[in-house]
Amino acid sequence: xxxxxxxxxVVDLCVVWAGPFATMILGDLGAEVIKVENPxxxxxxxRGALARPPRELLLANLAWxxxxxxxxxxxxxxxxxxxxxxxxxxxxxxxxxxxxPEGMDILRRLVEKSDVVYENNATGTMEKLGIxxxxxxxxxxxxxxxxxxxxxxxxxYSNARALGVHLEAVMxxxxxxGYDDADPSxxxxxYSGDYLAGAQGAFAVMAAxxxxxxxxxxxxxxxxxxxxxxxxxxQAIMDYTMNRRVQQAIGNRDIHGRYPCGVYPAKSPGTPEDxxxxxxxxxxxxxxxxxxxxxxxxSPDWALDPRFATNEGRAxxxxxxxxxxxxxxxxxxxxELMHRLQAAGIAAAxxxxxxxxxxxxxxxxxxxxxxxxxxxxxxxxxxxxxxxLKGTPIEFLQPPVLFGEHNEYVYKEVIGVSDEEYEALKxxxxxxxxxxxxVP
Amino acid sequence: MQASNGSSGQxxxxxxxxxxxxxxxxxYATKLLADFGADVIKIERPxxxxxxxxxxxxxxxxxxxxxGLFFFLNTNKRSVVLDLRTDAGKTALEALIRRADLVVxxxxxxxxxxLGFSWERVHELNPKASMVSISNFGQDGxxxxxxxxxxxxxxxxxxxxxxxxTSREPVKMAxxxxxxxxxxxxxxALMGLLWSNKRNGEGQYADIALTETHFGGVDRRHAxxxxxxxxxxxxxxxxGAGSGMPQGIYPCADGYVDFTNAALRPDRILDMLxxxxxxxxxxxxxxxxxxxxxxxxxxxxxFIAWCLERTKREIWAEARRAKVMCGxxxxxxxxxxxxxxxxxxxxxxxxxxxxxxxxxxxxxxxxQEGGWKIRRPAPLLGEHTEEVLRExxxxxxxxxxxxxxxx
Numbered sequence: 078x079x080x081x082x083x084x085x086x087v088v089d090l091c092v093v094w095a096g097p098f099a100t101m102i103l104g105d106l107g108a109e110v111i112k113v114e115n116p117x118x119x120x121x122x123x124r125g126a127l128a129r130p131p132r133e134l135l136l137a138n139l140a141w142x143x144x145x146x147x148x149x150x151x152x153x154x155x156x157x158x159x160x161x162x163x164x165x166x167x168x169x170x171x172x173x174x175x176x177x178p179e180g181m182d183i184l185r186r187l188v189e190k191s192d193v194v195y196e197n198n199a200t201g202t203m204e205k206l207g208i209x210x211x212x213x214x215x216x217x218x219x220x221x222x223x224x225x226x227x228x229x230x231x232x233x234y235s236n237a238r239a240l241g242v243h244l245e246a247v248m249x250x251x252x253x254x255g256y257d258d259a260d261p262s263x264x265x266x267x268y269s270g271d272y273l274a275g276a277q278g279a280f281a282v283m284a285a286x287x288x289x290x291x292x293x294x295x296x297x298x299x300x301x302x303x304x305x306x307x308x309x310x311x312q313a314i315m316d317y318t319m320n321r322r323v324q325q326a327i328g329n330r331d332i333h334g335r336y337p338c339g340v341y342p343a344k345s346p347g348t349p350e351d352x353x354x355x356x357x358x359x360x361x362x363x364x365x366x367x368x369x370x371x372x373x374x375x376s377p378d379w380a381l382d383p384r385f386a387t388n389e390g391r392a393x394x395x396x397x398x399x400x401x402x403x404x405x406x407x408x409x410x411x412x413e414l415m416h417r418l419q420a421a422g423i424a425a426a427x428x429x430x431x432x433x434x435x436x437x438x439x440x441x442x443x444x445x446x447x448x449x450x451x452x453x454x455x456x457x458x459x460x461x462x463x464x465x466l467k468g469t470p471i472e473f474l475q476p477p478v479l480f481g482e483h484n485e486y487v488y489k490e491v492i493g494v495s496d497e498e499y500e501a502l503k504x505x506x507x508x509x510x511x512x513x514x515x516v517p
Numbered sequence: 518m519q520a521s522n523g524s525s526g527q528x529x530x531x532x533x534x535x536x537x538x539x540x541x542x543x544x545y546a547t548k549l550l551a552d553f554g555a556d557v558i559k560i561e562r563p564x565x566x567x568x569x570x571x572x573x574x575x576x577x578x579x580x581x582x583x584x585g586l587f588f589f590l591n592t593n594k595r596s597v598v599l600d601l602r603t604d605a606g607k608t609a610l611e612a613l614i615r616r617a618d619l620v621v622x623x624x625x626x627x628x629x630x631x632l633g634f635s636w637e638r639v640h641e642l643n644p645k646a647s648m649v650s651i652s653n654f655g656q657d658g659x660x661x662x663x664x665x666x667x668x669x670x671x672x673x674x675x676x677x678x679x680x681x682x683t684s685r686e687p688v689k690m691a692x693x694x695x696x697x698x699x700x701x702x703x704x705x706a707l708m709g710l711l712w713s714n715k716r717n718g719e720g721q722y723a724d725i726a727l728t729e730t731h732f733g734g735v736d737r738r739h740a741x742x743x744x745x746x747x748x749x750x751x752x753x754x755x756x757g758a759g760s761g762m763p764q765g766i767y768p769c770a771d772g773y774v775d776f777t778n779a780a781l782r783p784d785r786i787l788d789m790l791x792x793x794x795x796x797x798x799x800x801x802x803x804x805x806x807x808x809x810x811x812x813x814x815x816x817x818x819x820f821i822a823w824c825l826e827r828t829k830r831e832i833w834a835e836a837r838r839a840k841v842m843c844g845x846x847x848x849x850x851x852x853x854x855x856x857x858x859x860x861x862x863x864x865x866x867x868x869x870x871x872x873x874x875x876x877x878x879x880x881x882x883x884x885q886e887g888g889w890k891i892r893r894p895a896p897l898l899g900e901h902t903e904e905v906l907r908e909x910x911x912x913x914x915x916x917x918x919x920x921x922x923x924x
Contacts, residue, residue, distance in 0.1 A: 078721065081712035098735040106709045121781045137808055139679070140752045141737050144744025159747060163739040199840075232857040237837045243844030246775045251766070251846045253691035256681065261846055262766040265680040265754070266777045269694050272736045276701035277549065281882050283708035284553050288528035288887040290715075300882040304863050307878045308545070308589075308701075309694040310849075315585030316573035317849035318864075318876040324849065329668055332692045333571045338668055340677075340686040354753075356687055358672035424664035426673035428687050430751055431741035434732060442658040445729065457746045463733045464706045465655070468647075468721025469713055 078468040080107025085286065086191040086491075088113060088184075089168065090208070092120040094268060095225055095241065095302060096197030097164040098275025103193075103282060104167030105462060105471045111191075111487055112170045113184065114480060116509050119516045120198075122240070124480065125158035128512040146454040155480050155512060157454055162477040166449070166459075170478040171487035173507045175206050180507060184208075186492045188216045193282055197225035197274075197302075200236050210297040219295035221285045225274055229301035241270035244303040249310050257328040270306035277305060335362045336391035340428055341403045343411035356428040357411045359402065359418065364388060366423050373421040374405055434460075449476040481510040527554025528887035532711060534558065535613050536594065537622035537629075539566040541693050542727060543651050544590040545700030546707055547621060549881065551593035552889050558613060558905055559594040560601075563923045565898045566591075575872045581898060582871040588895040589877050592867065596896035597905045598923040601632045605918035610634065612909040614642045618714060619707055623651040626661050636722040647710040647720035651703060655726035665727060671695040674731035676738045679752045687754065695731065702730040761807060762786070762816045766846070769824040773846040774832050780807065782841065789839035795819045869894040899923065 085108040089100045104110040119128045126134070126142065130150055135143035145157045155161075174180040188194060194213055196203055203209070203224075213220045227244050228234035237243075245251060245267070255264040281298050289295055307314060312332050313324040331338040338360040345355040361367050364387055371380030379401045384390045391398055406414060411427035418425035427433070434440060435458060445461040462471035488494045488508065502508050524530050532555040536547045544559075544566070551557040559566070568590060569581040576583070597613075599606040614620055620639055622629050629635060629650065639648045650656055653665040671677045671689050675698075681688040689695075703725055714720055733739055741752040762783070763776040779786060783802070790796050796819065806812045824832060829845035836843035845851075852858065865879030880889035902923070906916045 078713065078719070079716045081709040081716060083716065094735050102705050102709075106712070122778070126781065133805075133808055139755065140744030140748055140750035141740035142744070144748035144750050144752075146747045148748045148750070157747065159740040159743040160737075162743050162747075164735065228857065229861050232861050234837070234857045236840075237833070238840050238842045239844060240778060240842060242777045243775055243842055246766075246844035246846045247852070249847050249849050249852050250691055250694070251773075251775060251844075252848055254689070254694075256685065256688055259682070260768070261773050262768065263682050264766060266765070266775075267676070267680065267690060268736045269690060269698055272698045272734050273701045275735055276698070276705045277881055279705040280549060280701070280708050281884060283705070283712060284528040285884060285886070287532075287708075287711065288884075291531070292886070294886050296884060296886040298882060298884050301861070301863075304858070304861070304878070305881050307863075308881060309690075309697040310692055311589045311697070311878075312571075312573055312586055312692045313849050314852075314878060315589060317853055319573060319575045319585050319872075320577055322573070326691070329686070329689050331666070331668065338666070340668070340672065340688070342686070356672070356678075358669045358677075360666040360668050362666065419660070419663045422664065424666045424669040426663075426665075426669045428672040428678050429674070430678045430753075431676075431738060432745040432751055434742060439654060439658045439660040440732075443655055443726075443729075445732070454747060457743075459746075460733045460739045460742050461729065463702050463725075463730045465724040465726075465729075466706075466709070466713075466721060467723065468717070468719075 080469050082106040082108035082283070085109070085193065086111065087193040087195060088187055088191045090194065090196035090198065090203070092198055093122045093240065094160065094164065095271040095274040096195055096278070098271060099278030099282070100168065100195055101164050101166065102276065102279035107469070110168040111187065111483070111491070112165070112168050112478065113175070114170055114172045115174050115176070116172050116506065116511065117174050117176070117513045117516065119512060124155035124161050128155050128516045130154060151453050153453060153480065153511065156452065162451070165477040166473050167475050168478050169475065169483035169487060170481055171484045172481040172509055179502065179505070181207060183492060183502070183507070185216055187487070188213055188220065190491060191217065191220070192286065193221045193223065195223045195278070195282070199238055200226055200230070214295070217295070219289055219293060221282060221289065221295045221298065223278055223282060223298045223300065225278060225300045225302055227301070228303050230299055241268040241302070242266040245270045245306055248303050248307050249313060250306070253310060253313055253324060253326055255326050255328070257326050257330070261326070269309060270302055273309060274300055274302045274305045330395070331360060334388070334392060335360070336388060336395045337361055337398045337402060339399050339402070341399070341406040343406050343409055343414065343427070345411045355411050357406055357414055357425060358428050359423065359425045361423060367391065369421040370418065370423055373417055373423070377405070447473045449473055451476050452479055479510065480512070481508070484508050525554050525890065525892060526887060527890055528884065530554035532556065532619070533617045534619045534621060535617040536560065537620070537624065538651060539623060540568055541590065541696040542699040542703060543621060543623040544568065545697055546703035547594070548590050548592060549704040550707060552891070553884070554887065554890070557594040559591065559596045559896065560610065561596055561598050561898060563598055563600055569898070575875070585875070588869065588872065588875055591895035593892050594896055595901035595905055596899055597902045598899035599919060600922045603922035605915055605922050607633055608915055609906055609909070609911060609919050611642055612911055613905070614639055614646065616909060617643060617646050618711060620646055620648040621651070621707065622649070626650070626652050626656045640720060643720070645714060645718065645720055647714055647723065649703070649707065649710065649723045649725060651725045651727065653726065654728050656724045667693045667695055670727055670731065674728040674738065676736060676741060679741065679754050681754050683754045698734060698736065699727045699730040702734065760813065762801060762813060763820050767821060767824045769827055769829050769832055771828045774824065774829050775844045775846065776842070779842045785839045785841045789835050789841045790823060865891060867891050867894045870897065
């Protein structure tokens with residue numbers, strides 16, 4: 078079978094996470110995604126915080142940001158930031174300085190041969206370069222242009238700078254999440270809004286391609302990322318619009334009021350540093366499950382307490398129940414307890430630290446992981462695709478792309494520049510696999 | 518395939534989906550298709566989608582037609598009640614599958630086959646349709662029959678482990694955010710399958726595990742796994758606030774503001790603060806200062822004082838002027854009363870026969886052509902059983918038997 082998006086070409090002007098997640102999905106489905114990169118401009122948070130981060134900075138950052146191969150910046154650090162690597166399989170990369178007229182001419186010639194242009198830069202960045210929907214349309218009448226401004230292209234917040242974490246604060250998430258007994262400054266930064274906007278951006282591109290197929294028309298798509306993220310808080314938003322209730326953070330409890338629902342300490346085999354920091358998530362959804370739970374943990378007196386027999390009773394006494402469960406689980410192995418509780422029909426699983434997923438027998442049985450070889454990082458196992466499509470399986474054909482890896486291909490085969498022009502552009506600094514030394 | 522709801526001019530107005538999903542993730546995915554024009558035929562059990570039993574409820578009155586959650590997740594869909602254990606129910610589903618582009622289900626693995634609707638059977642009924650099975654852990658493997666809820670899903674497959682304070686238990690996101698993330702991913706998969714149908718003239722089967730939509734998702738889990746593989750370092754829970762100049766969430770006069778990663782541009786921070794003497798001190802300008810805990814504490818003492826003298830909206834206005842990354846922590850009331858979102862048309866009002874006027878977030882994104890539209894509110898339970906089955910060409914006898922069996 079042919080891949081769903083075979084023959085679709087996407088020009089990727091994306092930065093950070095939300096845009097690249099969308100184009101990764103399109104690449105997984107078979108589109109040719111071409112990332113346009115500038116050797117003179119470094120976009121923080123895309124190929125790392127800095128092009129050439131000092132080793133101390135890597136170590137000061139959490140592993141998902143600073144965990145470079147062997148904790149060294151290496152020769153070309155911009156190829157190895159974990160967040161970058163996680164989003165750049167199945168994409169191609171070429172370099173060009175869009176601040177110069179000949180660079181913009183190269184982009185023009187690429188757009189001529191493309192179907193989609195996708196960008197999620199800070200407001201004004203594209204305009205400053207001269208990239209507008211009108212310009213793109215004048216090059217390719219039926220182009221689909223996707224933009225992802227944080228708060229939309231109109232209104233007083235249209236110029237606000239934001240990552241996912243900031244716009245989620247504005248949409249209410251940060252006050253709604255976290256411990257119910259601590260102030261919100263204890264909240265860890267999260268990027269669920271990037272997930273939503275990225276996945277729905279890919280959805281929107283494919284819907285627009287569908288529309289183009291029927292009508293011949295391309296279009297401009299605007300994803301105001303804040304507005305898009307709001308769906309995640311549907312229950313809290315609808316409670317306000319319908320009942321004028323302002324919901325508060327409820328920690329790990331269930332928003333639909335089924336008790337108990339919590340995260341409890343567990344003992345597990347592992348290195349000494351792991352002991353005491355393993356946790357199991359348990360959620361009991363009804364009275365039958367509560368009975369089954371009591372039985373599965375050996376019917377201690379407290380589990381048979383008639384006060385806890387109904388959900389109303391458990392809701393009233395949830396702190397006491399949580400304490401009892403924690404006293405029990407602290408001596409249990411998290412995986413063993415998961416299997417025992419699941420056998421009794423109860424939703425339970427370890428709160429998994431990321432490295433442990435590679436040892437999980439279920440994921441191994443599903444052949445979930447994929448090996449990829451990346452220059453400077455060796456051959457490693459990577460997390461597999463989000464969906465198992467049986468007719469057109471998602472393949473990791475191109476490993477996380479090196480800066481400028483496809484210069485020859487994009488310039489010569491896609492755009493069709495002559496060897497002579499290629500050498501001239503190279504001499505002018507457009508074509509390279511290294512950021513310019515002026516870039517920090 | 519000809520959609521029976523007529524041409525709305527929307528991008529997906531020629532798409533028919535037979536939707537056997539329930540709860541949140543599956544219905545959110547099919548809602549996105551429905552809101553952009555698809556004819557989504559929602560098959561409900563006689564007792565209805567479980568989401569009808571979850572709040573919030575209009576007026577706090579639990580009622581299967583008053584759930585705000587169900588309402589949001591099911592706009593533009595038509596509801597058909599079938600008891601798939603009966604012959605009439607099976608006959609009706611067969612007829613609907615023959616007219617569909619996509620068949621989407623989220624029963625426990627094996628249930629569809631037990632009901633007589635394995636992928637092989639669906640493919641035989643309609644070779645052009647694709648079928649998607651959504652489940653907790655996938656259709657095979659040792660955890661195939663394991664249960665999940667929001668908390669357990671995010672704990673096992675999302676980045677919950679590193680969220681919260683070092684000395685305390687990990688803490689999840691709000692509400693059912695993880696299930697909405699999965700739903701968004703599934704919506705993209707459904708669009709991919711529509712394209713696969715078109716390209717190949719033949720459907721295919723997809724096995725989607727909610728867990729796998731999180732392991733490979735953008736919200737850090739994938740990156741924490743790579744960070745570990747590359748460096749051997751684990752991503753643990755660490756305090757966010759006060760570890761940079763600035764970094765994390767700060768109190769202010771009337772609440773809190775989030776300055777995560779704002780320190781990437783110290784020049785803009787100085788501009789936002791309007792260059793006070795304390796902040797321009799050369800000792801803070803050295804790039805290595807951001808690794809010096811003592812200097813960071815000292816800087817933050819000044820910064821907290823600056824924040825406490827201002828409201829969250831005042832601070833955000835200063836941040837916007839200086840192009841500093843910042844977000845005030847809004848409550849739902851703050852959001853609802855905010856002019857920016859209201860003036861942009863973020864909110865939408867929909868009439869519902871039982872709930873009356875319902876206000877909810879509208880378009881998830883703006884397509885200039887063929888875009889989002891509310892054509893109908895969320896359906897009443899079984900509201901369209903007769904209408905849909907007649908369109909599918911079923912006889913009066915079968916329709917009567919379906920209705921009898923669905924009581």
